[in-house]
Amino acid sequence: MRNKQKFKLWMTVTGIVLTGMFLGEGDVWAAPEKQTERNGAYADVNTCLNIREGAGTQHPVLAQLPKNGYCEVERREGDWCYITSDEISGYVFCDYLETGFTKEEYLTVTNQKEMKYAYSLQQKENVAAVASIGGKRQEIVDFALQFVGNPYVWGGTSLTNGADCSGFVQSIYKQFGISLPRVAADQANAGTRISVEEALPGDLIFYAENGSVYHVVMYIGNGKVVHASSSASGIKVSDLYRAHAVSGARFFIS
Structure with missing residues (x-):
């Protein structure tokens, strides 16, 4: 048995909206479903x-x-x-x-x-602008840059399938026999503490807000960093965010 009820019908026909049409008692017809855009x-x-x-x-x-x-x-x-x-x-x-x-x-x-x-070509080409780096620093930066464009995954440590900011630098350093704590706040208190201005390519720089470390990046030179940024942009090269860059850490000798 069909339900009978009073209702008003709003309807769009080729961009013209007909409103407030009182139809009295009658059958209720469902409005057509909105087409989902598949572009x-x-x-x-x-x-x-x-x-x-x-x-x-x-x-x-x-x-x-x-x-x-x-x-x-x-x-x-x-x-x-x-x-x-x-x-x-x-x-x-x-x-x-x-x-x-x-x-x-x-x-x-x-x-x-x-x-x-997508990612800008500049993200991969910035390595060409990096000043001359020697020894292990060059190797670490080159190794890190090959993962630009790969995904960000919160809690992840995979350089190919996804890592978060601290997991990214931890996994990079692990390839060179350097052990880092898992989270950025602990990484900031490990190694040799340096100022942001002292950072050399391969060193880590930490971002903080209201006294709490929330992000870690790897400095690659010329004011640029490589990092696991966000789920939207993945692993990328960016300008150093100096407004929130509070300290650096060094885990090896050049």
Whole structure:
């Protein structure tokens, strides 16, 4: 038996809203479900997909979308798609995208636990601007930079599958036989304490707010750091955040 009730119907037809139509007693019809936008896509490549300034290989590469990296397709221009991935926008060759997903479907299809976004080429190229580093420092910085673009995972220590800020530096140093405490606050009290100004490439720098350490980064020189930033941006190269940089720590002799 159908339920009878009084109701008002709000309805949108090609952008025109009809409001306050009193229909009296009658059958209640459910409004059509809103169509879910499936403009999400991911890079179906072995390594990474170049994001260019224009639609064509003659245009310079400004960023890269890693394997299984997520983006949203804004429009298509011939064989090229204009995409946005986190805060980066540009053109990619459409054939290298798997399209038609929501964010939730993307995580399921790619078996990802966290969103994986594009990263600027500058993040990988900053190593070229680093001043001459000797011995173990050079090795540590070079080793750390190869994981730029990999995911951030809270509580993680994997350089490939995901690490948080302290897990990232702990795992880097472990490869060189240096043992660090697990969390950033404890790492800040280990090793030889140095000022931020004394930091050399390979040293750690700690960020604090209201007296509490909340983040650790590895200094790579020229005011740049490499770190596991957030679930949105993963492992990346950034400018040193001097406003919150309070101290450094050194765990080896140059």
